[in-house]
Amino acid sequence: MSAKPILSVEGLGKRFEVGGGLLRRPAQVHAVVDASFEVAERACLGLVGESGCGKSTLARCLLRLVEPDEGRIVFEGEDVRSLDGPALRRLRRRMQMVFQDPYASLNPRRTVRQTLAEPLVVHGLATGEAVDARVEAALAEVGLPPDSAPRFPHEFSGGQRQRIGIARALVLEPRFIVADEPVSALDVSVQAQVLKLLEALRERHGLSMLFVSHDLGVVRHVCDRVAVMYLGRVVEEAPVPDIFDRPLHPYTRMLRAASPVPDARARFSLPRVEGEIPSAMDPPGGCAFHPRCPSALARCAKERPALADLRGGHRVACFLHSPEAAP
Amino acid sequence: MSAPAAVLPARGWTRRFRANPTSWLGVALIAAVVLAALLASTIWPLDPLEQNVAERLMAPTAAHPLGTDTFGRDVLARLLHAARISLLIGAFSIALAMTIGSAIGIAAGYLGGWFDAAVTSLLDVLLSFPTLLLGLMVVAMLGPSMGNLVIAIAITELAPFARVARAPTITLKGRDFVEAGRALGFSDLRLVVVHIIPNLLSEVVVVASLWLATAIRTEASLSFIGLGVKPPTATWGGMIREGFENILDAPWLALAPSLAILVTVLGLNLLGDGLRDAIDPRARRD
Amino acid sequence: MTEPLLEVRDLTVEFRSGGAWHPAVRNVDLSIAPRETLAVVGESGSGKSVTALAVMGLVPAPAGRIAAGSSIRLSGRELVGLGERELDRVRGDRVAMIFQEPMTALNPTMTVGEQVAESVRAHRGLGAQAARREALRVLDLVKVPSAARRMDDYPHQFSGGMRQRVMIAMALACHPAVLLADEPTTALDVTIQAQVLSLVEDLKREHGLGVLFITHNLGVVALIADRVAVMYAGEVVETAPAAELFETPRHPYTEALLASMPRVDRDVGALEPIQGNVPSIREIGPGCAFAPRCAHAQARCRESRPRLEPEGAARSVRCWLRTASP
Known part of the structure; x- marks a missing residue:
């Protein structure tokens, strides 16, 4: 990686306990296991995978909305996991989040002005008229008219609400945005508006971003690099052209082939996908993907391949591509 | 398309409330009772405490439309002034129960973990006592006085408020806008006060209107047993008890306050049902 | 045709x-x-x-x-x-219908096999035995793996994809x-x-x-x-x-x-x-419902509504720009 990283993550892990009772031990779900990656200054890393792969948990761990169990998160030279109290609040000024559901992510009883002013007041960044000026500036920045300020979220469409959510993340002038499926709840014709807005804001403010999505098309468009997760682990990570045009991991290939393309030539190429996504509570041994893998070797059921750097920043966890990559 | 969240009242609830004739009946009944209590001396200027031994146990006449009691006091005047006491005790005890009960429920729901488990078990114990028995035990311990009566009734109604506040707190805590608040560096206190409480208040208010009826009944029951407000102050429960002694000779003595309680409780229940249906139209079908 | x-x-x-x-x-x-x-x-x-x-x-x-x-x-x-x-x-x-969220269309207290069999019986008047055999047949048809064993499971024991297969099986059981x-x-x-x-x-x-x-x-x-x-x-x-x-x-x-x-298949630029x-x-x-957002809209598009006009043998389009005579 050429530019210096703004965020680097090493060996991050998060377990959840589910079920259990008075006499029954709760089951452990390894939501994120040994995740390591970097995000370069002004870059956008995509995090893709199917439901239950741990991508949302990982995103929330970065902001400590979910407390990770192990690993290191270094943001702008600061060890995020060791922060508490005022230091953690200062971190949250520099790292913000955009949520998936534009209906659930805004408090229905607060006006747009209240929603946008609150962070400024809490962090003591503006008082009195300066607050209104900054709220107005934030609205203009995301393309909403100034008369939006006194209105309530339910008066807006999904796309407009997502703009409000983005404005709220931006009022604190963060350096880094974690976007969790920011367009997947929107209509197709509105998605592009929001994607363009995010693009413009990234450019203007020099933002770096972690972009979580299940939609490979959107990720291809928005991101510079992509990490693919399967059952809590990053199985492949590479620059966008490599992931989409030269995927190495059999799971990335399956995901890529199954992603629909608006082109009728795809008509008869429905991929034959094997098997179901296993439960994260009871992941298969060895490489977690081996039961569905069309090219699984005997050793894939027994050993787990480590994430190995091949060339040009293309990392993959698969014995087919790095036979020596035993853990 | 995402369904509106269970804890947030659907929009237009005021319109739905106004469109429901039975909630209007509830409003009318309660308004009548409250007005009567407020304007007691204006409506009927006789002194509720003035005794007149010559006119004991008189049947209703023009001078005493509801008759007189064993001390010759005017029953209508006592009924109107008792409304003040009964409503005040009901309102204060509900306010107390609502504040403390909701605070407990919100704390349990927000903090979760062992605290939540402990609070929930305690509430279950509290709920397993019959309301009247619990009130009786508390008054017996504290001694009968108006303040203690308020406390006793409040304690009997803590659990429902704690329960009704706890469930939506858990839901709201997991909502994205609360998580967004944490990401923005808001304190827990701010998240609870600014972002959680306003979103569950409507549900708590509905419960308050329904339990206010119970509070008034509990007050009447305790006064009936003699553990309520000390005579000669008039309360509905006390009046029923006094009337009960002469139920065969002067049935109006017990009947009038009983009807007053009936009307108030009915009005509050209609009002509460109307509010609940308006705020959560889905509850209606259950 | x-x-x-x-x-x-x-x-x-x-x-x-x-x-x-x-x-x-x-x-x-x-x-x-x-x-x-x-x-x-x-x-x-x-x-x-x-x-x-x-x-x-x-x-x-x-x-x-x-x-x-x-x-x-x-x-x-x-x-x-x-x-x-x-x-x-x-x-x-x-005619049979399948929905976005199969969980809401399935009864959580009945096994999957019972539900498919019930739908067979309701529409085809088969006996209990025959209906169960038919249920197994259609569950096999929609490729529910080891259907004979899994038909006695409850819907919550199935994944989202498998539940959708069950819904399709129920739809097919009636030969729509x-x-x-x-x-x-x-x-x-x-x-x-x-x-x-x-x-x-x-x-x-x-x-x-x-x-x-x-x-x-x-x-x-x-x-x-x-x-x-x-x-x-x-x-x-x-x-x-x-x-x-x-x-x-x-x-x-x-x-x-x-x-x-x-x-996903190519870079689209902007x-x-x-x-x-x-x-x-x-x-x-x-006018045309799309006119307010249409980059090519003309005065006429805002005033009156175009009809769905055939274009060649197999196509049709509802747009003044395509159907109006020049």
């Missing part, structure tokens, strides 16, 4: 809101031949799901109604105006001629979506089904559709064979939608978003 299994003519469905009737679906024409998948594609509020409900006779009264003059013919038989009992017989016997699928893969992961789409495709070929497939995803359309109807704000704005639609979209909305989609928002059914003016 074979006679259509399902033919919808001039379908208008209205809903009551604020004391007035507003059309959610306006003058929709559709037809499906045996062994044909017609994809109806549109955004929220396009009327695509309401169209499917109307075909199933499930427009909720009294809030909604099918307007006079609408016609829905299934194998030649008119469905509009049929009584509830006759409709019940048509539903399931001739037409399958209505309303966003059946939207809640599924892409790899599981691919499996369910393959299954629908196989069933269509092997059993000669006509499939009405409702989706918002143009990528999914490309995978399974033979013909496509694009809906916007309650109207069909364009119909075309799938291959032609993606090659040469004719309606400005279709064109704009394709230009606004990021694609996206061209469609300005504005999808209109609600209450705010549609006298």
Whole structure:
């Protein structure tokens, strides 16, 4: 990686306990296991995978909305996991989040002005008229008219609400945005508006971003690099052209082939996908993907391949591509 | 398309409330009772405490439309002034129960973990006592006085408020806008006060209107047993008890306050049902 | 061309809101031949799901109604105006529907096998033994692995993709001629979506089904559709064979939608978003419903509403720019 990283993550892990009772031990779900990656200054890393792969948990761990169990998160030279109290609040000024559901992510009883002013007041960044000026500036920045300020979220469409959510993340002038499926709840014709807005804001403010999505098309468009997760682990990570045009991991290939393309030539190429996504509570041994893998070797059921750097920043966890990559 | 969240009242609830004739009946009944209590001396200027031994146990006449009691006091005047006491005790005890009960429920729901488990078990114990028995035990311990009566009734109604506040707190805590608040560096206190409480208040208010009826009944029951407000102050429960002694000779003595309680409780229940249906139209079908 | 299994003519469905009737679906024409998948594609509020409900006779009264003059013919038989009992017989016997969220359509307290068997018995009058055998047969048909064992499991023990297979099995158990699928893969992961789409495709070929497939995803359309109807704000704005639609979209909305989609197969450069928002059914003016957002709109587009005009043998488009004589 050429530019210096703004965020680097090493060996991050998060377990959840589910079920259990008075006499029954709760089951452990390894939501994120040994995740390591970097995000370069002004870059956008995509995090893709199917439901239950741990991508949302990982995103929330970065902001400590979910407390990770192990690993290191270094943001702008600061060890995020060791922060508490005022230091953690200062971190949250520099790292913000955009949520998936534009209906659930805004408090229905607060006006747009209240929603946008609150962070400024809490962090003591503006008082009195300066607050209104900054709220107005934030609205203009995301393309909403100034008369939006006194209105309530339910008066807006999904796309407009997502703009409000983005404005709220931006009022604190963060350096880094974690976007969790920011367009997947929107209509197709509105998605592009929001994607363009995010693009413009990234450019203007020099933002770096972690972009979580299940939609490979959107990720291809928005991101510079992509990490693919399967059952809590990053199985492949590479620059966008490599992931989409030269995927190495059999799971990335399956995901890529199954992603629909608006082109009728795809008509008869429905991929034959094997098997179901296993439960994260009871992941298969060895490489977690081996039961569905069309090219699984005997050793894939027994050993787990480590994430190995091949060339040009293309990392993959698969014995087919790095036979020596035993853990 | 995402369904509106269970804890947030659907929009237009005021319109739905106004469109429901039975909630209007509830409003009318309660308004009548409250007005009567407020304007007691204006409506009927006789002194509720003035005794007149010559006119004991008189049947209703023009001078005493509801008759007189064993001390010759005017029953209508006592009924109107008792409304003040009964409503005040009901309102204060509900306010107390609502504040403390909701605070407990919100704390349990927000903090979760062992605290939540402990609070929930305690509430279950509290709920397993019959309301009247619990009130009786508390008054017996504290001694009968108006303040203690308020406390006793409040304690009997803590659990429902704690329960009704706890469930939506858990839901709201997991909502994205609360998580967004944490990401923005808001304190827990701010998240609870600014972002959680306003979103569950409507549900708590509905419960308050329904339990206010119970509070008034509990007050009447305790006064009936003699553990309520000390005579000669008039309360509905006390009046029923006094009337009960002469139920065969002067049935109006017990009947009038009983009807007053009936009307108030009915009005509050209609009002509460109307509010609940308006705020959560889905509850209606259950 | 074979006679259509399902033919919808001039379908208008209205809903009551604020004391007035507003059309959610306006003058929709559709037809499906045996062994044909017609994809109806549109955004929220396009009327695509309401169209499917109307075909199933499930427009909720009294809030909604099918307007006079609408016609829905299934194998030649008119469905509009049929009584509830006759409709019940048509539903399931001739036309079956699968939904986006199978969990809500399955009874959580009955085993999967019982539910499929129940639907077989209700529509085909088989005995308990025969119904169970038939249930097993259709569960095998939709490739539920080790169906003989799993049919005694409850719905919550199935994954989302497997539940959708069960729903399809229940639909097939009654040998319908037409399958209505309303966003059946939207809640599924892409790899599981691919499996369910393959299954629908196989069933269509092997059993000669006509499939009405409702989706918002143009990528999914490309995978399974033979013909496509694009809906916007309650109207069909364009119909075309799938291959032609993606090659040469004719309606400005279709064109704009394709230009606004990021694609997984190639770098598209700058996206061209469609300005504005999808209109609600209450705010549609006298002109073309898309005119307020259309980059090519002219005065005439705002004043009067274009008709769906045929273009060649297999296509049609609702746009003044395409149909007006120069």
